[in-house]
Amino acid sequence: MxxxxxxxxxxxxxxxxxxxxxxxxxxxxxxxxxxxxxxxxxxxxxxxxxxxxxxxxxxxxxxxxxxxxxxxxxxxxxxxxxxxxxxxxxxxxxxxxxxxxxxxxxxxxxxxxxxxxxxxxxxxxxxxxxxxxxxxxxxxxxxxxxxxxxxxxxxxxxxxxxxxxxxxxxxxxxxxxxxxxxxxxxTMDLPSFITAATGMDALTHNMEAFLAKNPHPLCDGIALEGISLIKDALEPATNRPDIESRSKMLMASMMGAIAFQKGLGVVHSLAHPLSSLLDTHHGLANAVNLPYGMEFNIEGFEDKFRRIARTLELKEENGKAVVEYLFNLNTKINIPHHLGDIGVKSEHIETLADLAFADFAHPNNPKPVSRADFKHLYLTAL
CATH class of the missing domain: 3.40.50.1970 (Rossmann fold)
Structure with missing residues (x-):
């Protein structure tokens, strides 16, 4: 292109x-x-x-x-x-x-x-x-x-x-x-924070779509290519924007939305309550929760994470390397690693867990997510 x-x-x-x-x-x-x-x-x-x-x-x-x-x-x-x-x-x-x-x-x-x-x-x-x-x-x-x-x-x-x-x-x-x-x-004049948060939203869409439990090989292929584009483009689009990085991100964003007709998962169910309860930017909510949600999903789905790691061109082709990559990417684009850094307090956790468990996204997660799982994930990310 x-x-x-x-x-x-x-x-x-x-x-x-x-x-x-x-x-x-x-x-x-x-x-x-x-x-x-x-x-x-x-x-x-x-x-x-x-x-x-x-x-x-x-x-x-x-x-x-x-x-x-x-x-x-x-x-x-x-x-x-x-x-x-x-x-x-x-x-x-x-x-x-x-x-x-x-x-x-x-x-x-x-x-x-x-x-x-x-x-x-x-x-x-x-x-x-x-x-x-x-x-x-x-x-x-x-x-x-x-x-x-x-x-x-x-x-x-x-x-x-x-x-x-x-x-x-x-x-x-x-x-x-x-x-x-x-x-x-x-998109060229977007502030770096919005570029980062929305870009991580697109990455979340592609990753969760690829992992979603419904069979849809067409969406799997689109999601992996979207991940590949974001790997190349998100950090420069945030910190040194040019028309090439912005074009790749815009294409990857559309690809994520096409792919997630297959379904989303635990990360979106963690993120949605932050937006509705605390008015957190949706992309930021996804960005902070993404590494924790991906870590939750590794066990039993090692082959899928191997393919994600290969797409990201990581030295170690496993889920742990993917999670480490996500934390490192958040650091590079100035996204915090903890929910406490974006206004979440311990007194919010019970309500957030209720809302997350009631959310529509996690039934398509590759493995079941209980209310206790949501509470644990929020506390881990806090």
Whole structure:
């Protein structure tokens, strides 16, 4: 792959990939007769120069843009309802999600809600709610600005209950974007902390997908290649960013999201409660927990860890070397090794263990995880 060219991939949806791809957005909208998009983003991105340039370029081309950015960094149901009110009040014809996982999850949930007006959590996939996603949905476009969740190529949105903080999954093949404009140049100005945290999120997705218990050889291959790209790119993307490292990270992020249709695991169940209870950045929560979760999974799955170690080109091809690599990588990109360093206190552990055990991710872990296991993992990481 060269990094001065725009490529098109059609997997799982149409992806325009390369520096400058975002410049194709106005023409795409006009070609599809879309003149009144609702852009969903977050309050941080909404004030950045590159975002203002995107909006200005659309307006110059006669596109009447409305921006909604009033969302939490860990999205909740009320964010989706507020965004849908903006859709109703301003007569939009399409949705463009621009941002990281939070913005794209809210955008996708608004896409669902436009023509599905019962309680949002009726459509929770964990209780079979996907069968109620029967109506048409608006034209949906995604533009990632971080290399982490890979939500731009996904079919689901994770939205939390405002009161209980429990996360729900809204899922349907209808919620996949019609097209993704994946422009690594949009990630060039990300602060190093966000680059590091989102990059470790992408690594967690690829590693957990590879280990997940459901058989899916296609996803296994994608996950290993994603791990390989991150091995080469995350540290330079964080500390010495250039378009090559940013391109590799953006591709690896999408690969992780494609791979984790196979499932996730213990690390995400450790991380989700930190976000819902303590408002911890999701990528940071995954990053700190990843070495501990991987260590938990080694026994019984030595062959899988041998393949991960080989992909990482480690001298010792075993699980212990993988865990050591993860701690070392966190050090190189300035991620702390302990939960106590990111605001977790001993009095949080019991509640965190309850939430983790109730989480949707760990049933796909390669081995069962009990509440006692979660408590032990939190205490070890504390």
């Amino acid at each position: 060269t990094f001065d060219h725009i490529y098109q991939y059609n997997f799982p949806t149409t992806i325009r990939f390369g520096a400058g791809a975002i410049k194709e957005l106005p023409a795409y909208l006009r070609q599809n007769g879309l003149k009144r998009p609702l852009i969903v983003t977050d309050s941080t991105i909404a004030v950045l120069p590159f975002f203002k340039t995107i909006v200005s370029d659309l307006r110059i081309h006669g596109i009447a843009v409305e921006v909604f950015s009033d969302i939490h960094k860990n999205p909740v149901k009320s964010d989706v309802y507020k965004g849908t009110e903006v859709w109703d009040d301003t007569a939009r014809d399409s949705v463009i999600g621009i941002g990281g996982g939070a913005a794209l999850d809210v955008a996708r949930a608004i896409v669902l809600r436009v023509n599905h007006r019962e309680d949002l959590f009726k459509y929770d996939d964990l209780i079979g709610g996907d069968v109620y996603v029967t109506n048409e949905v608006p034209h949906f476009i995604t533009v990632p600005t971080t290399s982490g969740t890979g939500s731009e190529v996904g079919r689901s949105a994770i939205i939390a209950d405002d009161e209980t903080h429990q996360k729900k999954i809204l899922f349907s093949p209808k919620l996949m974007a019609k097209i993704v404009f994946a422009d690594p140049a949009l």
